[in-house]
Amino acid sequence: MPSLSANGTALSYAESGPADGPPLLLVHGTLGDQRSFAAQMQPLGAAGYRVMALSMRHCWPGRWEEGGDFTIDTHVADVAAFIRALGRGPVRLLGHSRGGHIAFRVAGRHPDLVRALVLAEPGGELDESLGGAPGARGRQAGAFAEAAALIAAGDEEGGLRRVAEHTGGPGAWERRPEERKAIARANARTLLGQMRENRAPYTRAAAAAIRAPTLLLYGADTLPNFVANVRALGAAIPDARIAMIPNATHGLPYEQPAAFNAAVLDFLAAH
Numbered sequence: 001m002p003s004l005s006a007n008g009t010a011l012s013y014a015e016s017g018p019a020d021g022p023p024l025l026l027v028h029g030t031l032g033d034q035r036s037f038a039a040q041m042q043p044l045g046a047a048g049y050r051v052m053a054l055s056m057r058h059c060w061p062g063r064w065e066e067g068g069d070f071t072i073d074t075h076v077a078d079v080a081a082f083i084r085a086l087g088r089g090p091v092r093l094l095g096h097s098r099g100g101h102i103a104f105r106v107a108g109r110h111p112d113l114v115r116a117l118v119l120a121e122p123g124g125e126l127d128e129s130l131g132g133a134p135g136a137r138g139r140q141a142g143a144f145a146e147a148a149a150l151i152a153a154g155d156e157e158g159g160l161r162r163v164a165e166h167t168g169g170p171g172a173w174e175r176r177p178e179e180r181k182a183i184a185r186a187n188a189r190t191l192l193g194q195m196r197e198n199r200a201p202y203t204r205a206a207a208a209a210i211r212a213p214t215l216l217l218y219g220a221d222t223l224p225n226f227v228a229n230v231r232a233l234g235a236a237i238p239d240a241r242i243a244m245i246p247n248a249t250h251g252l253p254y255e256q257p258a259a260f261n262a263a264v265l266d267f268l269a270a271h
Contacts, residue, residue: 001034001061006081007074012061014053017045023088024049024268027079029097029123030144030194031163031184033059036096038179039257040264047265049092054082056102058193060186070193072098072200076105083113092268093212094118096253097167101199104233107212116271117212118264121219121226121250122202122233123167129204130232140166141195148195151188159191160184167250169223180254202229207236214240215267217260219248226250241267 003012014034017024024044028036037053044051056075058064079102083091093114095103100122107114125140126132143166150159160181164173173181214237218230234242243263248256 004082004085006085007078009057009078011057011078011082012055014041015045016041016051017047017049019050021045021048021050023083023086023091024051025079025083025091025093026051026053027075027093027095027099027102028054028056028059029095029099030167031160031187031191032097032099033061033183033187035060035179035183037253039254040261043257043261044265047268049268054079056099058190060183064187064189064192066193068193068196070190071197072102072105073197075102076109079103079106080110080113083110090115092116092118092271094120094264095122096120097123097250098194104202104206104210107214108206108209111209111211114212116268117210117214118217118267119214119230119233120217120252120260121222122216122229123226124199124229125201125225126229126232127201127203130202130207130236131228132201132232141199144191145195148191151191156185156188160188163191167223169249172249176251177254180251202233204236207233208238210237210240212239213267213271215264216240216242217252217263218242218244219250219252219255220244220246222249222252243267 033055034053147159147162161173
């Protein structure tokens with residue numbers, strides 16, 4: 001599989017579509033990798049985009065190494081360096097869950113690198129300027145710390161179940177298809193790094209600084225915190241629109257790929 005050197009690491013990626021098509025970069029979420037976008041590659045590539053689904057550093061096909069560099073800030077710098085290394089100018093950037101948080105930060109810190117932005121249920125918490133409750137920042141960190149402790153103690157399945165239930169509700173791990181479970185298992189130990197990333201919450205000022213036209217997506221059956229993120233950011237980002245994917249939870253790109261892909265392509269056609 002291809003890879004590109006960026007920010008001192010080799011980032012592997014899957015690709016689809018014409019080599020000279022407008023670049024469309026996909027960024028996966030927690031416990032994911034480039035395979036998380038398997039249902040997007042052919043349809044988005046067939047629309048004429050050069051689609052590249054990244055595996056973030058230490059994620060499959062790479063291997064986990066303890067080093068303190070599995071953080072939002074490092075991954076934002078990696079994505080920005082990858083875009084520059086492509087040498088194709090600004091890209092269309094799509095991120096899901098934690099990848100949505102990364103994409104949001106790339107667009108805010110490097111506006112020259114992002115032509116259009118798609119945030120699919122971006123992960124994280126809202127600060128008080130966006131209606132978040134005081135102390136909300138710790139809820140996700142606490143759940144992920146519990147999961148990481150289980151994984152570190154040898155209970156990988158228990159840790160992955162804890163993450164799945166935090167993002168998808170009770171029984172989410174048991175409902176998950178085996179191919180998605182396999183991806184999570186391959187990346188389980190990355191959670192040991194992620195639990196210490198001290199992710200900053202979204203702020204109104206950071207959202208107002210986004211200059212790229214933005215699409216925010218959420219699943220009709222998702223958890224309330226993801227809907228709150230989408231609605232708050234959609235109201236604060238200057239050029240943003242919101243779309244709902246029917247019959248989907250937090251896993252909307254793989255639960256309802258046809259509707260998800262159609263919404264993305266409709267938006268990108270205008271940008």
